[in-house]
Amino acid sequence: MTRLRRGLGIGLTAALLAGLLTPLQGAPAAAIALPSGFQEQIVFSGLSQPTNLEFASDGRVFVAEKNGRIKVFDDLADPTPTLFADLSTNVHNQWDRGLLGLALAPGFPADPYVYVLYTYDAPPGRTAPVWNDTCGDANNGQCVVTGRLSRLRAAGNVATGPEQVLIHDWCQQYPSHSVGDLAFGADGMLYATAGDGASFSATDYGQLGNPRNPCGDPPGGTMTPPTAEGGALRSQDVRTLGDPTGLDGTVIRIDPATGAAAPGNPLIGSADPNARRIVATGLRNPFRSTVRPGTSEVWLGDVGWNLWEEIDRVAAPTGGVTNFGWPCYEGNARMASYDNANLNLCESLYSGAGQTAPYYAYHHNADVVPGENCGAGGDAVGGLAFYPGSGGSYPAAYAGALFFSDYSRNCIWAMRPASPGGLPSPANIQLFGQAAASPADLAVGPGGELYYADLGGTVRRIRYFPGNQPPQAVITAAPTSGTAPLTVTFDGTGSTDPDPADAGRLTYRWDFTSDGTVDATTPTATHTYPATGTFTATLTVTDTLGASNSTTVRIQPGNSAPTAVITTPTTGTTWQVGDTLTFGGHATDPQQGTIPASGLHWRLRMEHCESVGNCHTHHLQEWAGVGSGSFVAPDHEYPSYLELELTATDADGLTSTTVRRLDPRTVDLTFATSPPGLQLSVGNFSGTAPFTRTVIVGSTNTVSAPSPQSGNSLVHTFGSWSDGGAATHVLIAPPAAGTWTATYTSAPGCTDSYGYTCTTSTDRPFLPAETTVLPLTGDDAYTSVGLPFAFPFYGQTHSTAWVSTNGFLSFTDPGSPLGTNTALPDPALPNAALYPFWDDLFVRADSSIRTATTGTAPDRRYVVEWRNIGMYGSTSARITFQAVLSESGEIVYSYADLSTAGRERGDSATVGIEDGSGAVALSYSTNTPDLRNGTSVVFTPPGGAPPTTGAVSGVVTNAATGLAVAGATVTLSPGNHTTTTAGNGSYTLPSVPVGAYTVTGTAPGGLSASRSVTVAPGGAHTVDLALAAPGGGEGEYTVTTGPRPFVPANGTVLPLTGDEGVTQVSLPFAFPFYGQPQSSAWVSTNGFLSFSDPGSAQPTNAALPDPAAPNGGIYPFWDDLVVRADSTIRTEVVGAAPHRQFVVEWRNIGHYGSTSARITVEAILSENGEIVFNYADLTTSKPRELGDSATVGIEDLAGAAATQHSFNQAVLANGTAIVFHPVP
Known part of the structure; x- marks a missing residue:
């Protein structure tokens, strides 16, 4: 399903047919429901599909229409706009294509430029108009177009001189997911967004459409899995080598005068001009964006496909390219249709860094706010606008809020900060407007009021009245035309006033002929028009305090409609x-x-x-x-x-x-597997076969048979389709119904690389947990529990677990209840987890989650039971299941009260176990109905000594040429693991001890690259490196260890005491960090400092990189620490320019949970960009003091790139410094 297609679309209402521009200052729009004290008013009407509005500082209002025309109103009371510019000859206005982006220069009108972003009506290399808005078969991919970003010079209310084209790119094959929005950051740079230009009906990796591969992805590419790079994969193009980079599915940051990449962009050193422009990628349809006031943070509304709408945040555009994962991810989960196609660009993302998670995402089948009555299923996140942090006319609770809308749901929400001055909080969302009028763009305008562009043809504002609210006048009139004399019945009883004291006490004044005379004062009236003409009848209603409102209707006696x-x-x-x-x-x-x-x-x-x-x-x-x-x-x-x-x-x-x-005309297509019950994907739908899909005859459908699949202790490998197609191929729907069967070969195999095995058993009794009822109710909740014994799991022992309402428990905090299951393994949270029935579940009034301990040491068992649990979306379904953890390490899942329904048997659930890295897992079933009452799934740990090492391998290439690099040196840090690449660029490092490492590749000519990897027991990890030449210190670091003197900080003692403190300090010089100068830092009691506000002291460390806060961080010893009475955190500046050093010392710092442990740690920031970590007073017999629960490394401002020395490894030593060198 396409999303922006609705976001633009397209729904034509009676207002669009009016044909005349009629100013309706203060005219009510009674349908919308708003919080108390707010009213909606129509400001302008008669527009043709307005897509964007901008307010100038001199009071003018610019409105972009989808057809390519820009209109300007002198002010909010101007009844007639001036045509500022007509770009309709160049603009392709069909489906969701058109003039979509508009922005005024920050200094407008002194800086007289108006910026536009539109769909250009021509394929690459041709001149508009080519299609003339009438492409006959646009949705077959034959009407290929491009995008254009230009600026127009204003002379008064009209554009003067030629259009200055800044960028002409954005090849688009399909008629949706076109160009997007424009916004200026506080840095003065221009940000532009765009969609992927791909099909919204099928899984599109470039194999569809006529002509094939018109955007050259790459030129001459075969467009077949696994190497395809076209279609929606254009959103990942910046990650490919060997062909020019396109701008589809990206956010770019450019110089507004030239269109060139802005200084400081993450890839500014690239030879590719488009790569230099990109600051974010992996987007489907970021139709609308905004910038948080006073910053250059870009916030996006990315319209989803099958399940999720996203609000994404580019927190630090210059800190690294942020990848939001489309089409490999949708929301927080893998996108099944693209995952099942086994595409290299997705598989490498899954096994590598993954995606940056949305700031907020809402499911297509769920309310944003419970009980909101906005509908669900048809979703298109649209307008975004920040409310000012101070000075607005709305109540103080809205200060700093992010307003966002959904065009299909016709609702507007306010995501308000949890505390004054903070970021908008996904946990603090309020329904603001229900039954809005096709909101396509939001903006905060004059007076601090929220305005929105209604695709039906109006611009509306939402005004707050702190005292008496005016009434809203509503007229119905019949007939409004006909033979003269014409008698018309007028009815004003639909007029309302939100103030209870005014209910039933409104007064009415009718003027039937616009002559200023009051013709009637009753709620209803009749008037006869004796002669032919055109008249405007006006109703004015007034409340008890004198507030009034008027509305009009046009009457035409002597004329009848055709x-x-x-x-x-x-x-x-x-x-x-x-x-x-x-x-x-x-x-x-x-x-x-x-x-x-x-x-x-x-x-x-x-x-x-x-x-x-x-x-x-x-x-x-x-x-x-x-x-x-x-x-x-x-x-x-x-x-x-x-x-x-x-x-x-x-x-x-x-x-x-x-x-x-x-x-x-439709046809039913049935899809089956042999053996039955395996997973298949058809278009955006993935499900358990057999199933039937009703499709339109002649439609294009992408079918995928994922392989391998596991279930019921078997591994199933794809063999063939009954139509002879590849595992993933295109099916054109025939006129007659039929069945398509994917045949698999099956073999025993339920084991993982660590050595766990799984079997099924019918002789394991269900053990009711009658001891403790956990405080978990409703939807999406989790809590931590203490385990009665140290439970061994993937080579680690655990004393605490987190239990989720959604059918899993994990041995690390998952951060949320995580109601959307994924296939295993998955590096995304949760990890170190048991999944007896991971699905979107609901603890209803008759449900409970319970625990108990049975047996005696050393044969104790800990039982977690989900009893009579409901399933989200069903009021009647109930299931009971449990996970039993034995002191020996054995794990047993048992089930009761399952009906024969597929969902209760697991057809939308994940069942298995997974290690702490998300790299090794044993999956019993994924979205297959393999569960049965009385049949337990038993996971047995390896009998011998568990593996303590893993392997790291990969291919090293030249980032500029894409060719393999032979003879490159590959090193793991910490440790002494080094090898040299073979002739094809490949390398292998066997027997690497479990832990977190930085993999660094170097080659002659200064070529280098680094990536992080966490080695799991028995894991086989792929780390490919693309070596690049030195880039002027724009973000590459090397790391070494060796003796350096400890430099005490005897200057300033920071005001940090006790547990969980953070304070901001000014730096004595501009410190270069990942290519950007930094002037201040936040210092945390928990052993790190960061160049962006971490929001809190952040006591829970994580592997690097991690998009979650903190970011832009220097982590000499990130752990849960405490500043005790004999502890201090201190700073000092040593040396003279240009060789100054800023020292931050955590002196005699305690560890949370220990009254005796003390460590001394420092970070030294040198004026040349070098960073040194040094250590003193570490007790060699205490692994925690040596770092076995700490993160050590540095990370960029986006949380996308990092150089990690160690993660939860006891490898630190007194007198041994860790030195991070920026690549010159």
Whole structure:
């Protein structure tokens, strides 16, 4: 399903048909529900699909229309806009393409430039117009277009001089996921967003469409798995080598005067001009963006496909390229359709750094705020706007809030900070506007009021009244036209006032002819218009305190509306994808006779339904001034149907509209596996076979048979499809129903590289847990529990576990209840976990989660039971299951009260175990209904000594050429593991002890690269390195160890005492860090300092890199520490410029949980960018003092790149310094 297609779309309402620009200052828009004290008012109407609005400092308002026209209003009271610029010849306005981005220079109007981002109506290398907004088969990928970012010079209210094109790129094959938005950061740089330009109906890696591979991804590419790089994978193009980088699916940061990459960009040293521009990637359809005031943080609304809408945050655009993971990820989870296609670009992301998680994501089938009545299923996150932190007219609770909207749900929310001055909190979201009018863009405008662009043709504002609220006037009138004399009945009883004291006490004044005379004062009235003419009737309602509001309606006596008639296609006409349908019609008028073709206007739209009655609209095509024509039936998901609309307008402006519904011809396609019960993907749907999908005849469907799959102690390997296709291939829906079967070969095999095995047993009794009921209720909760014995798991012992309502427990804090299951292993949280039934579950009133301990040492068992647990989305389903942890390390999952329903047997659940790195796991089943009452799944640890080492291997290439580098040196730090690459660039480091390492590759000519890896017991880890030449200190570091003198900091004692403190300090010089100068830092009691506010002291360390806070960090000893009475944290500046050093010393610091442990640690920041960690007073007999629960390393501001020395390893030593050198 496509998302921005709805975000642009496309839904045409009566307001769009008005044809006249009518200022309605203060006119009410009564449908929206707002918090007490707020009212919505229509500011401008009669616009043609407004997509963006910008407020100038001189009071002017600029509005972009999707068709390519920009209009400017002198102020909010201006009734008639001026056409600032008409780019419609260049703009491709079809489906979700058009003029979408608009921004004013920060110094406007003194800096007189207006910036635009639009879909350019031509393929690469050609000149617009090519398609003229009427591409007949746009959704077959044949109408390839590009994107253009330009600036226009303003002279008063009109553009003067030629359009200055800054960037012409963004190849787009399909008619959605086009260009996006524009915004300026506090740094004065221009930020632009864009979508992937790929299919929204099928899994698109470049194999679809006609022509094939029109965007050259890469030129001449085969577009077959696993090496394909096209389609949605264009969003990962910056990670590919050997072909020019495209800008699809990215955020770019540019110089607004030239369009060149802005100074300080993460890849500024690249030879590729587009790569130099990119600051974020991995986006599907970031239709709307905003910048947090006073910063250069870019916040994005990325429209999702199957499950999730995302709000993403680019926290530090210059700190490293942020990868949000599309199409390999959607929300926090792997995107199953692309995962199952086994594409290298995704598989390397899964096994490598993964994606930066959304700042906030909401599921298509869930409320954003419980009980909000916004609907679900049809989702398109749209406008974003920050409310000012001070000085606004709204209540103080909204200071610093992020307002966001969903076009399909027609709702607006406020994500408010948890505390004043903080970031918006996903835990503090309020429904702000319910039943809004197609909100496509949000902006905070004059007076600190929220405005939004309504695709139906209006601009609206939401005003706060701290005292008396004015009433809202509403008129109904019938008839509004007809033969004179014309008697019209007027009704104002729909007018309301939100103040209870005014209920039933409004007064009414009617002026039927706009002559200033009050013609009636009753709620309802009639008036006869004796002669032909056009009149405006006005109703003014006033409350008891004198506040009033007016609204109008146009009356035309002596004129009757025409009657529009569609002759073809006839009622009942059906279609399949690719059919050419002709249309024709006419209109007659009582006064004028036959309406000429110039008075006819046709619109074609698609209603795409998530379920029966839950539809959203795509505007596909328009034809003006014709009586007939034709179009090609589009390719789209089912359920959906077409509507052909004809509007006839007579000489006096009266209209008549008629609509013909055109349903598709459909076919049922059944998909099966042999053996049955395995997973298959069709389009965006993944499920347990067999299943049947209803699709439109002729539609393009991508089918995937993931391999291998495990279940019921077997490993299933794909063999063939019944149609002879590859594991992933395209299926064009035939006219007749049929069955497609994927055949697998099955073999025993339920084991992992560590040595765990799994079996099933029918003789393990279910052990009710009757001792403790955990405090877990409702949806999405978790809690920690102490274990009664040290439980051995993947070579580690654990004394604490975190139990989630969603059917798993983990031995590390998962951070949230994590209701969306994934396949195992997965480096994303949770890790070090047991998954007896990981699914989206719900602890209802008759449910409980319970624990008990049975037996005596050394044969004790700890039982966690999920009793009578509900399933999200079902009020009746209940399941009972348990995990039993034995003191020996054995793990048993048992089940009771499962019905025969697939979901209760696990067809949307993950069952298995996983190690702490998320690199090694044993999966019993993933989304397959293999569970049974009375059948236990038993996980047995290896009988011999568990492995204590793993292996690291990979391929080293030249980042500039993509060629393998032979003879490169590969080193792991810490430790003494070194090897040299073979002729094909490959290397292997066997028998690496378990732990966290930095892998560094070097080659002659100054080529180098580093990546982090956490080696798991028995794990085989792939770390590929792309060596680059020195980049001027833009973010590469090398690390060495050796003797350095400890430099005591005897200057300033920081005001940090006790547990969990953090304070900001000014640096004595501009310290270069990952290519950016830093002037201040936050120092934490927990052994680190960071160049961005960590928000708290952050006592829980993590492996690096990690996008979660803290970021931009220097971590000499990140652990849970305490500043005791005999402890201090101190700073001092030593040396003279340009060789100064800033020393931060944690002196005699205690460890949380120990009253005796003390360590002394320091970080020395040199003016040349060098960083030194040094240590004193470490007790060699205490592993914790040597770092066995600490992180040691440095990390960039985005949490995307890091050089990690050690993670939870006792490798530190007194007198041995760790030195980080920036690459010169």
